[in-house]
Amino acid sequence: MRPAEHGTRERYLDAALSVLLDRGVPGLTVRGVAEAAGASTISVYARFGGRAGLLDALYERTFDSLRELLEGLPPSSPDGVADLLHLALEYRRFARESPTRYALMFERPVPNFDPDPALRSAVLRTTFTLFIARVQRVSPPESDARAAAYQLWTAMHGLVGAELTMSSRTTLPDWFIPPTDEANEAMYRRGVTAMMTGLGLHNR
Known part of the structure; x- marks a missing residue:
């Protein structure tokens, strides 16, 4: 081109x-x-x-944005666990900045739009390779860092996805978390930290 x-x-x-x-x-x-x-x-x-090709290109662009965020994180420090938690918090910020963009990446907000499989594989591979590398640094020897990264990501995705869903609806007075950013971030931190601990991720 x-x-x-x-x-x-x-x-x-x-x-x-x-x-x-x-x-x-x-x-x-x-x-x-x-x-x-x-x-x-x-x-x-x-x-x-047409619209399908435009959506494919936009889908790729949204993942490029996430990849650029991950590439722009501070260099690895001696505290790999803190680095990984920082990545998780930046992921939450990325999702909260644009729920619509996030939905295009991981949900089905456009009826009948199914991104090209080869494109999906490419963007997921290039983006999540950076995430897996951070998990690898704190994984126990001989463990499956890729599997651990997937489990950690599903925890991150589930927590922020629930937060986005609840924030888009009428506030419930008796919900698990007060409807504030501080409360949601604290819950997210605890959830991510608990998953990291459960996976045995620690500084070597």
Whole structure:
């Protein structure tokens, strides 16, 4: 891809992400993205082949955002457990910053949209390799760091997913957690820490 074409593609994807964040999934149409990019619908079709191709490209872009966040974390310190907890907290922040983006990555907010399997494998592999590497540093010798990373991620995903769901609905006075960011973060920390402890993750 030539630099000019890459720049144009990035402009459309920036516009698509902006539409997703501002208008949600219902606004994520070829026309909506074209308008946000200041272009014609024909130009969007020419580059992405239609809404499915545009969604695939946007799906890839959302995972790129998560990968860039993980790559931008501070270098590994002697306290690998603290590093891993920091990663988990940044993951929560990423999800909370844009629940719609997060839903596109891990849920099915767009009816009938099933990302290309090869694309899914590629983005998951490149993104979660960084996460697995952090888990590997604190895994017991001869343990399966990949399995431990999956179990830890499901705990992180479940905790933040429940938080996002509850925050999008009417507050319940008798829910497990007070409806504050501080209370939710404290519960998330405890849950993640408990899973790390249960998996035997510790500094060597």
